[in-house]
Amino acid sequence: MIDLSPSEEQLEFQRLARKFAREVIRPAEIELDKMTDAEEVFKSDIFWNTMRQAYELGFHKMSIREDFGGLELDPLTTALVWEELAVGGIGITASLLAAPVAPRFLSVLAAEKTELIDRFVKPFCADTKAKYISAWGSSEGNIGSDGSNYYDPKVHHETTAKKDGGEWVIQGAKSSFASNGGIANFFLVFACVEPELGIRGSGVFLVPYGQGVERGKPLDKLGMRALNQADVFFDGLRIPEDYMIFPPGENYPMMHNAIKTVGNIEVGYLAVGLMRAAYEEALDYAKERIQWGKPIVEHQAIGFKLFSAYQAIEASRGLLWKASWTLANKFLGDLKLSAAARVFATNMAMKHTVEMVQVLGGYGISKEYTLEKYMRDAKLLQIMDATNEIMTIKGIALM
Numbered sequence: 001m002i003d004l005s006p007s008e009e010q011l012e013f014q015r016l017a018r019k020f021a022r023e024v025i026r027p028a029e030i031e032l033d034k035m036t037d038a039e040e041v042f043k044s045d046i047f048w049n050t051m052r053q054a055y056e057l058g059f060h061k062m063s064i065r066e067d068f069g070g071l072e073l074d075p076l077t078t079a080l081v082w083e084e085l086a087v088g089g090i091g092i093t094a095s096l097l098a099a100p101v102a103p104r105f106l107s108v109l110a111a112e113k114t115e116l117i118d119r120f121v122k123p124f125c126a127d128t129k130a131k132y133i134s135a136w137g138s139s140e141g142n143i144g145s146d147g148s149n150y151y152d153p154k155v156h157h158e159t160t161a162k163k164d165g166g167e168w169v170i171q172g173a174k175s176s177f178a179s180n181g182g183i184a185n186f187f188l189v190f191a192c193v194e195p196e197l198g199i200r201g202s203g204v205f206l207v208p209y210g211q212g213v214e215r216g217k218p219l220d221k222l223g224m225r226a227l228n229q230a231d232v233f234f235d236g237l238r239i240p241e242d243y244m245i246f247p248p249g250e251n252y253p254m255m256h257n258a259i260k261t262v263g264n265i266e267v268g269y270l271a272v273g274l275m276r277a278a279y280e281e282a283l284d285y286a287k288e289r290i291q292w293g294k295p296i297v298e299h300q301a302i303g304f305k306l307f308s309a310y311q312a313i314e315a316s317r318g319l320l321w322k323a324s325w326t327l328a329n330k331f332l333g334d335l336k337l338s339a340a341a342r343v344f345a346t347n348m349a350m351k352h353t354v355e356m357v358q359v360l361g362g363y364g365i366s367k368e369y370t371l372e373k374y375m376r377d378a379k380l381l382q383i384m385d386a387t388n389e390i391m392t393i394k395g396i397a398l399m
């Protein structure tokens with residue numbers, strides 16, 4: 001038999017995340033979502049106080065090695081935490097997921113670069129004020145899904161990295177989708193070194209915010225409005241030679257797919273948390289709202305919708321737990337399984353957040369309730385970290 005019971009330590013992290021999500025993230029997200037000016041969101045005390053409290057509790061460093069200052073939690077423990085945080089709101093939670101992208105990459109793929117670990121990873125882990133936030137940029141104006149188009153030599157990043165003496169000179173721009181792009185102070189930048197290799201000719205560079213880097217205005221968008229997304233521009237930026245932390249070449253698809261294997265699972269937990277938030281709110285409403293002489297949950301048409309959402313939550317979580325377990329127990333995890341879990345969970349989140357609006361009838365579209373926000377938030381999950389179409393194509397190739 002497979003044991004699905006969490007340990008006492010896992011339950012403790014889950015309780016901590018649940019309390020923080022309900023008491024801090026949810027009220028913050030609702031307020032931030034109402035701000036019509038995207039710039040106001042990331043100037044607001046609400047956003048920064050929430051991030052600071054999350055850092056104080058250590059949610060930003062859960063997956064980083066203990067000897068570098070992280071909590072080194074296994075993928076099944078972080079699974080429980082990400083789902084709970086996402087119940088509070090997936091904008092802030094996505095920002096917390098993206099914040100450690102550079103330190104995580106460094107501590108897994110460039111752990112031998114002790115100077116970079118001391119300069120970027122350890123201070124990030126010690127941070128309790130959300131001063132250190134990272135972002136990663138692969139997507140560009142002309143490189144979206146092409147980020148996974150590994151074998152067409154005509155397709156390469158337009159951001160370039162050229163050697164000049166003992167330094168790299170970075171020139172170009174990353175698209176307005178970069179998560180945390182407008183608030184990060186260090187970046188993982190995918191930049192083309194050998195164009196004849198196509199996208200495999202890109203290396204991955206660690207770029208501190210400073211001279212030669214400009215952060216764009218936050219993207220004004222449909223949902224997940226508490227997640228900062230912005231362009232990042234590089235103009236003659238110079239970084240030391242050893243800030244290239246992954247070289248171009250044949251290992252590029254392995255590295256990129258490893259990021260997708262992890263990232264897709266995390267997007268999946270955002271979807272489960274979001275579905276739970278919508279389901280729980282709609283169920284409470286359906287038990288209270290009386291029409292045609294009884295609570296609407298007792299009308300089968302409504303009961304079916306709610307039970308169907310419940311099934312989707314349980315099925316998505318089950319698939320994701322298997323993907324997380326595989327990641328914890330098998331080198332590089334299983335991309336096909338991660339993709340299946342993410343595509344399924346995010347499609348379910350889109351479908352059922354729409355259905356939960358319907359459960360509330362006219363009140364579902366009113367901003368008096370949060371159902372319409374959940375529906376808007378869900379759409380972004382089908383696109384982030386590669387679209388569901390691209391993840392399906394990757395899955396098919398592995399069948």
Ligand SMILES: Cc1cc2nc3c(=O)[nH]c(=O)nc-3n(C[C@H](O)[C@H](O)[C@H](O)COP(=O)(O)OP(=O)(O)OC[C@H]3O[C@@H](n4cnc5c(N)ncnc54)[C@H](O)[C@@H]3O)c2cc1C
Pocket residue numbers: 098135136137138139140143144145146147177178179180224229380381383384385386387388389390393
């Ligand atoms: C919330 C969110 C967060 C993000 N965060 C980041 C980040 O931190 N860093 C970063 O670099 N990027 C980030 N992105 C960008 C994201 O990775 C891209 O939006 C995504 O890869 C799609 O690229 P595109 O938007 O240019 O769409 P396109 O690639 O132009 O695709 C348009 C449509 O065509 C479809 N399509 C394209 N090629 C194919 C094909 N071969 N077969 C079938 N269908 C195809 C796509 O599925 C899509 O429906 C984020 C996006 C979102 C929504």
